[in-house]
Amino acid sequence: MPIDLRSDTITVPTPAMRQAMASAEVGDDVFGDDPTVLKLEARVAELLGKEASLFTVSGTMANQLALRSHTESGDEILVDANAHIYYYETGGPAALAGVMCRCLPGVRGIFTAADVEAALRPADQHFPPTKLVCIENTHNRGGGSIWPLETLREVAEVSRRHGLRMHLDGARLWNASIATGIAERDYAAHFDSVSVCFSKGLGAPVGSALCGSREFIQRARRFRKMFGGGMRQAGIIAAGALHALEHHRARLAEDHTNARTLADGLSLLPGIELDPASVQTNLVFMRVRKLPAAALTAALEKAGVRVLALGPETIRAVTNMTVTAAEIGETITSAKRILES
Numbered sequence: 001m002p003i004d005l006r007s008d009t010i011t012v013p014t015p016a017m018r019q020a021m022a023s024a025e026v027g028d029d030v031f032g033d034d035p036t037v038l039k040l041e042a043r044v045a046e047l048l049g050k051e052a053s054l055f056t057v058s059g060t061m062a063n064q065l066a067l068r069s070h071t072e073s074g075d076e077i078l079v080d081a082n083a084h085i086y087y088y089e090t091g092g093p094a095a096l097a098g099v100m101c102r103c104l105p106g107v108r109g110i111f112t113a114a115d116v117e118a119a120l121r122p123a124d125q126h127f128p129p130t131k132l133v134c135i136e137n138t139h140n141r142g143g144g145s146i147w148p149l150e151t152l153r154e155v156a157e158v159s160r161r162h163g164l165r166m167h168l169d170g171a172r173l174w175n176a177s178i179a180t181g182i183a184e185r186d187y188a189a190h191f192d193s194v195s196v197c198f199s200k201g202l203g204a205p206v207g208s209a210l211c212g213s214r215e216f217i218q219r220a221r222r223f224r225k226m227f228g229g230g231m232r233q234a235g236i237i238a239a240g241a242l243h244a245l246e247h248h249r250a251r252l253a254e255d256h257t258n259a260r261t262l263a264d265g266l267s268l269l270p271g272i273e274l275d276p277a278s279v280q281t282n283l284v285f286m287r288v289r290k291l292p293a294a295a296l297t298a299a300l301e302k303a304g305v306r307v308l309a310l311g312p313e314t315i316r317a318v319t320n321m322t323v324t325a326a327e328i329g330e331t332i333t334s335a336k337r338i339l340e341s
């Protein structure tokens with residue numbers, strides 16, 4: 001089996017999770033009678049400190065439902081230029097909500113209250129109405145960076161003052177909470193809506209959730225149906241998500257330790273540019289100087305290690321529950337052999 005560090009989305013259900021899924025009570029969730037989905041939605045809402053939540057097939061769907069539910073066509077949203085919502089969701093904001101994205105210059109995905117204020121324009125018929133600020137925590141292309149709570153609070157304060165709503169892409173909020181000890185609900189308190197994923201570090205096969213007020217989730221539910229995301233006996237996958245929530249959150253700390261070990265080891269190799277101190281969670285980004293990133297990725301693949309080349313010089317490695325501490329050591333050894341040859 002290759003050591004798979006391409007993403008934490010590659011995780012597969014454990015035997016105990018499969019057991020929970022196999023024995024899940026189910027019903028037709030479009031009629032609102034799948035007890036396992038209802039249980040998951042209640043549990044997620046409770047964890048995030050919100051009134052309600054909605055189970056969705058993916059993080060992308062949860063984010064896009066949030067945009068669609070908060071805005072009208074022709075509105076503007078403020079988002080970091082490297083945010084998943086803008087960078088990786090196939091033009092969804094334009095196609096599905098019909099909104100314009102105004103990109104903010106985040107540093108490792110983190111922008112400031114001053115950036116928000118600088119992007120705002122007076123109400124005038126020339127300008128699109130700005131409605132929503134989107135934040136990603138942890139930030140994927142920011143290298144798994146964690147938003148400092150104080151910066152987040154300042155952004156929220158300025159946004160509220162200008163009547164803007166706030167959405168959190170919390171695909172990896174679980175990682176932020178384990179790393180900082182700040183509860184998910186304490187981050188979520190600053191937002192009108194939050195999306196979270198079960199199928200990344202938590203290891204469930206499918207699923208995400210969108211959380212918010214009861215009224216907001218009711219609106220999102222209608223759009224979920226419109227987007228073709230109404231699921232029937234979804235309790236089978238919701239059971240995997242519930243199992244993941246209860247059993248796999250604390251273990252994310254292992255992924256973080258492995259990421260730091262990997263970063264420490266790789267940073268010493270010739271031709272790798274990587275500051276281990278920048279690794280806060282389970283994502284390790286590095287620049288490759290000696291050879292193209294794609295060439296190093298291909299050589300690693302031959303050695304049984306999978307990583308992703310995200311650009312001509314950039315490689316991402318994501319620690320996850322399928323990769324052990326010993327395999328992190330093997331990864332460093334393989335990279336060393338390739339780079340020193």
Ligand code: TLP
Pocket residue numbers: 006007008009057058059060061063084085088136138139140169171172197199208
């Ligand atoms: N991220 C994936 C890819 O799409 C890039 C990955 O391998 O990291 N928000 C964030 C912050 C994400 O990183 C992702 C997935 C999503 C949303 C979307 O989740 P899915 O894949 O469930 O649509």
